Amino acid sequence: MRKKKIIFxxxxxxxxxxxxxxxxxxxxxxxxxSFKTNGEMLTNVMSWPSRLRFxxxxxxxxxxxxxxxxxxxxxxxxxxxxxxxxxxxxAGWKLCxxxxxxxxxxxxxxxxxxxxxxxxxxxxxxxxxxxxxxxNSLIGLSxxxxxxxxxxxIFLYHGFVKSIPIELEEAAAIDGCNAxxxxxxxxxxxxxxxxxxxxxxxxxxxxxxxxxxxxIISDNKKYTLLLSTNTLFGQYSSDWTAILSALILAALxxxxxxxxxxxxxxxxxxxxALKG
Amino acid sequence: MKxxxxxxxxxxxxxxxxxxxxxxxxxxxxxxxxxxxTDWNGLNKTYNFxxxxxxxxxxxxxxxxxxxxxxxxxxxxxVIVANVIALFLATMIESxxxxxxxxxxxxxxxxxxxxxxxxxxxxxxxxxxxxxxxxNWGLTFLDQSWIGDPRYAFIxxxxxxxxxxxxxxxxxxxxxxxxxxxxxxxAAYLDGASGWQTFWAVILPMIRHAVTICxxxxxxxxFQVFDVIYSLTGGGPGRATQSTxxxxxxxxxxxxxxxxxxxxxxxxLFVIVLIITIIQxxxxxxxxxxx
Numbered sequence: 306m307r308k309k310k311i312i313f314x315x316x317x318x319x320x321x322x323x324x325x326x327x328x329x330x331x332x333x334x335x336x337x338x339s340f341k342t343n344g345e346m347l348t349n350v351m352s353w354p355s356r357l358r359f360x361x362x363x364x365x366x367x368x369x370x371x372x373x374x375x376x377x378x379x380x381x382x383x384x385x386x387x388x389x390x391x392x393x394x395x396a397g398w399k400l401c402x403x404x405x406x407x408x409x410x411x412x413x414x415x416x417x418x419x420x421x422x423x424x425x426x427x428x429x430x431x432x433x434x435x436x437x438x439x440x441n442s443l444i445g446l447s448x449x450x451x452x453x454x455x456x457x458x459i460f461l462y463h464g465f466v467k468s469i470p471i472e473l474e475e476a477a478a479i480d481g482c483n484a485x486x487x488x489x490x491x492x493x494x495x496x497x498x499x500x501x502x503x504x505x506x507x508x509x510x511x512x513x514x515x516x517x518x519x520x521i522i523s524d525n526k527k528y529t530l531l532l533s534t535n536t537l538f539g540q541y542s543s544d545w546t547a548i549l550s551a552l553i554l555a556a557l558x559x560x561x562x563x564x565x566x567x568x569x570x571x572x573x574x575x576x577x578a579l580k581g
Numbered sequence: 582m583k584x585x586x587x588x589x590x591x592x593x594x595x596x597x598x599x600x601x602x603x604x605x606x607x608x609x610x611x612x613x614x615x616x617x618x619t620d621w622n623g624l625n626k627t628y629n630f631x632x633x634x635x636x637x638x639x640x641x642x643x644x645x646x647x648x649x650x651x652x653x654x655x656x657x658x659x660v661i662v663a664n665v666i667a668l669f670l671a672t673m674i675e676s677x678x679x680x681x682x683x684x685x686x687x688x689x690x691x692x693x694x695x696x697x698x699x700x701x702x703x704x705x706x707x708x709x710x711x712x713x714x715x716x717n718w719g720l721t722f723l724d725q726s727w728i729g730d731p732r733y734a735f736i737x738x739x740x741x742x743x744x745x746x747x748x749x750x751x752x753x754x755x756x757x758x759x760x761x762x763x764x765x766x767x768a769a770y771l772d773g774a775s776g777w778q779t780f781w782a783v784i785l786p787m788i789r790h791a792v793t794i795c796x797x798x799x800x801x802x803x804f805q806v807f808d809v810i811y812s813l814t815g816g817g818p819g820r821a822t823q824s825t826x827x828x829x830x831x832x833x834x835x836x837x838x839x840x841x842x843x844x845x846x847x848x849x850l851f852v853i854v855l856i857i858t859i860i861q862x863x864x865x866x867x868x869x870x871x872x
Contacts, residue, residue: 314677317673317676317677318677318680320673321670321673321674321677321680321684324670324688325684325687325688327744328687328688328690328691328744328748329687329690330706330710331691331699331702331703331705331706331744332690332694332702334702334705334706334710335702335705338705346709349713350709350710350713351710351713351717388601391597392597392598392601393598395594395595395597395598396594396595396597396598396599398594399590399591399594399595400591400595403587403588403590403591405587405588405591407588407591407592408588408591411591411595411599414607415598415602418602418606418607418610420854420855420858421606421610421851422801422804422805422826422850422851422854423805423826424805424807424825424826424829424830424847424850425610425613425847425848425850425851425854426606426609426610426613426847427829427830427833427847428613428616428829428833428840428843428844428847429608429609429610429612429613429616429844430605430609431833431840432612432616432840433604433605433608433609433612448601448605449601449605451601451605452601452602452603452604452605452606453605453606455598455601455602456602456606459598484590484594488594509693512695513694513695513696513697515695515696515697515807515808515811516807516808516826516830520830520834531695531697531698534697534698534701535697535812538701545705545709548701548705549702549705552698552701552702555695555698556694556698559693559694559695560690560693560694562693563690563693567686570689570693571685571686571689571752574689574749574752574753575752575753575755575756578749578752578753578794578795578798579753579756579757579790579791579794
């Protein structure tokens with residue numbers, strides 16, 4: 306019996322290790338080869354770099370306007386998520402606390418749209434952006450993200466508010482708080498666990514979203530990290546070592562973010578999905 | 582103090598969300614229905630109402646239907662492959678004592694990275710690294726035209742897309758598996774059930790909710806697949822791996838700039854997705870009721 310358990314464990318660990326290597330292979334290969342010259346890379350992709358050359362990084366750092374693209378991406382995702390969180394917490398809370406026909410109708414309206422695929426609204430949305438004159442506007446884009454993300458966030462807030470006691474809000478009202486004060490001082494702090502989940506899932510979505518910025522942003526001063534990486538890929542078609550350094554640079558912020566907030570991210574992901 | 586009518590104060594609080602939502606999600610959906618009946622394009626300033634001509638043209642649009650077929654094929658394969666691998670990995674990790682956290686962290690890592698970046702990294706792997714492995718390690722089966730041959734390009738897309746999404750599903754399955762009480766597994770063991778039987782008869786029914794969520798998520802995201810194909814094959818060779826989203830994008834923003842026609846295509850896509858979602862919800866809710 307014990308022997309069987311050991312053999313089983315060896316099998317499981319071997320399998321998991323192979324799967325782990327597979328997961329990390331592209332990142333590892335990109336990292337190793339980004340320190341090589343093209344000649345060195347072509348001789349042996351697997352070899353260790355002869356010495357750490359940062360030439361590729363220096364070149365692509367400037368070429369993709371790294372700092373500006375990074376700043377744009379941070380700005381875009383922070384603003385979008387802030388707008389989304391405030392708007393949907395306000396709506397989600399009130400929708401849950403109001404029991405009228407209108408409130409059920411509005412909630413249904415929000416939930417219904419989760420079925421609409423993005424590619425179905427992409428072109429009319431582009432037209433709308435032209436009409437509103439917000440093409441190339443990161444602020445405009447933030448509000449678009451907020452508009453597309455509120456339904457899920459409201460759904461989550463609505464579910465969460467159900468689980469918190471209404472007595473606290475009533476007490477606040479008796480103490481003379483108006484509805485807005487009750488919301489900001491009493492309700493919103495209690496929503497923190499679900500807010501963390503919503504912030505994490507949406508930051509990751511917006512940070513990694515490509516198609517929407519691709520059609521809305523054409524001015525390279527407003528490029529997000531992904532857009533500059535994509536453009537650079539087109540320009541450096543066969544200069545693989547340079548491209549790989551750009552890919553590493555583009556992936557770096559997320560990897561740093563992941564290593565710091567790993568626990569919250571993994572918890573947020575499963576909570577967001579299982580409660581949703 | 583006079584108390585506000587509940588509906589008035591509701592509207593006050595819901596207004597900001599309703600406005601951005603109405604403007605950027607509902608309005609485009611409605612406008613889409615209108616534009617799909619016009620000949621609006623990027624070249625002329627004005628456009629005309631042309632009735633159902635766009636939809637009639639779609640019926641004969643071979644490239645569009647190929648892209649729909651490709652997407653359906655992709656969706657079916659992804660729903661099965663990604664979920665089976667994710668559930669398998671989750672079960673494996675849950676069965677070990679040491680290193681759970683480490684494996685979980687590593688397997689989720691690819692999900693953090695955009696499929697644009699991931700796709701380009703994989704392009705390097707399939708065009709450079711695999712040939713090296715084939716030549717030097719004798720793994721000759723890797724010596725294929727992974728991007729140039731439609732059959733292998735499909736496999737490459739599935740592998741890379743799974744690389745990028747399995748971690749997410751695995752996290753959900755792990756959370757569900759942790760919710761299965763150990764007493765149930767022990768009872769099954771004492772009753773003489775094999776590991777396989779325990780999994781099918783005890784564990785799987787207990788995590789049915791997670792399966793529903795994961796299948797639904799894979800289905801939804803696979804129907805909209807764009808990034809991984811854009812970066813890895815660009816829809817090629819020719820149009821062999823073009824997904825519907827890519828087909829619509831190219832119709833509207835590359836070459837033809839026929840917005841009206843592309844919008845009609847996206848309306849057709851919406852109808853297809855809607856029908857499949859309704860069927861799926863029916864089946865899933867029936868199964869959950871039976872359980």
